[in-house]
Amino acid sequence: MAKVVQFQQVGGPEVLEVVEVDAPTPGPGQLAVSVEAAGVNPVDRKLRSGIRPLPGDGPWRTGSDGAGIVLAVGEGVDGFREGDPVAFFGAVGAYATDVVLDADRVFLRPAGVSAAQGAALGIPAGTAYQALRSLGIREDDTLLIHGGSGAVGQAAIQFAVLFGAHVIATTSDARADRVRDLGAEPVRYGDGLTGRVLDAAPDGVSAILDCAGADGVLETSIELLDDKSRIATIVIGAKADELGLRAFAGGSAKPLTPQQLAWRAEAMPVALALMAAGYFDVELGAQFSLDEAGAAQTANDSGAPGKLLIAP
Numbered sequence: 001m002a003k004v005v006q007f008q009q010v011g012g013p014e015v016l017e018v019v020e021v022d023a024p025t026p027g028p029g030q031l032a033v034s035v036e037a038a039g040v041n042p043v044d045r046k047l048r049s050g051i052r053p054l055p056g057d058g059p060w061r062t063g064s065d066g067a068g069i070v071l072a073v074g075e076g077v078d079g080f081r082e083g084d085p086v087a088f089f090g091a092v093g094a095y096a097t098d099v100v101l102d103a104d105r106v107f108l109r110p111a112g113v114s115a116a117q118g119a120a121l122g123i124p125a126g127t128a129y130q131a132l133r134s135l136g137i138r139e140d141d142t143l144l145i146h147g148g149s150g151a152v153g154q155a156a157i158q159f160a161v162l163f164g165a166h167v168i169a170t171t172s173d174a175r176a177d178r179v180r181d182l183g184a185e186p187v188r189y190g191d192g193l194t195g196r197v198l199d200a201a202p203d204g205v206s207a208i209l210d211c212a213g214a215d216g217v218l219e220t221s222i223e224l225l226d227d228k229s230r231i232a233t234i235v236i237g238a239k240a241d242e243l244g245l246r247a248f249a250g251g252s253a254k255p256l257t258p259q260q261l262a263w264r265a266e267a268m269p270v271a272l273a274l275m276a277a278g279y280f281d282v283e284l285g286a287q288f289s290l291d292e293a294g295a296a297q298t299a300n301d302s303g304a305p306g307k308l309l310i311a312p
């Protein structure tokens with residue numbers, strides 16, 4: 001038997017329940033993975049609470065990112081063996097003891113990359129990498145990242161620094177050292193942000209990525225940069241649509257393009273390789289059991305530092 005976290009109706013954290021199901025077996029082109037850690041992402045809570053639309057009818061399983069050990073290899077899958085350490089993205093129900101998913105969403109975890117680190121990559125690294133590729137970030141850019149201390153923001157800082165850009169990233173005072181350690185210039189978010197960014201970048205910024213979605217971030221961004229094609233949000237897509245800015249979903253009416261989806265998929269092997277070589281890092285936070293999945297989502301929504309994980 002396997003255990004999965006699911007919910008029958010949208011609502012608060014109390015709608016999440018742990019149920020026992022038959023251990024899943026992989027079909028052709030699939031792998032079964034024993035989950036050692038699943039990443040908690042803000043979208044998990046947004047789907048559970050009805051802020052983002054759910055597909056079809058319930059019950060719905062929760063969590064998409066994780067890492068663990070290959071349990072079984074489906075017909076036609078090459079390159080994996082039972083017992084291989086792996087990380088994955090795009091699962092339906094990663095908060096579980098076992099998961100089955102298409103093999104093209106699973107990647108071998110190099111030596112030195114723990115299950116916790118691998119589980120922290122999927123959505124944050126995929127979104128950050130795709131957003132920077134879509135904005136065409138390169139070495140002559142001065143990039144402003146709103147929410148540089150979050151999971152997506154930290155990934156974005158690291159990719160942008162590797163692309164050679166000068167990076168300024170907004171943060172609370174408490175997280176400024178982490179942002180600096182990753183290679184960005186920290187700037188406190190909140191009232192007066194425009195002035196602080198211009199102090200840090202007297203010649204202005206050439207691209208802006210919003211990973212925070214807080215009140216006023218898009219208005220501040222328009223004050224700082226005339227070129228709307230180089231201002232993007234991943235959080236408040238509907239507002240970006242109204243303002244003529246770019247959005248990579250986050251509630252935008254414009255779905256991700258095939259190229260953008262391809263960049264999201266490309267990010268995980270890139271991040272795993274960089275991490276194994278010591279060029280990419282994730283900040284790990286608290287770990288929760290399957291029974292504590294609601295508490296984990298609430299902690300994520302309350303700004304708990306680091307990547308929160310479910311360890312079944």
Ligand SMILES: NC(=O)c1ccc[n+]([C@@H]2O[C@H](COP(=O)([O-])OP(=O)(O)OC[C@H]3O[C@@H](n4cnc5c(N)ncnc54)[C@H](OP(=O)(O)O)[C@@H]3O)[C@@H](O)[C@H]2O)c1
Pocket residue numbers: 041042043046123124127146147148149150151152153170171172173175189190211212213214215233234235248249250251300303
């Ligand atoms: N469109 C997509 O495909 C997509 C993909 C991934 C994530 N997202 C969305 O992107 C957002 C970030 O995700 P995440 O996983 O990085 O979340 P996270 O780890 O919880 O990070 C949240 C960030 O927001 C910052 N923040 C909080 N209050 C702020 C304020 N008033 N002004 C400016 N920044 C503020 C936090 O800074 P401090 O911690 O320093 O306070 C932190 O850097 C979420 O809304 C998520 O749903 C969208």
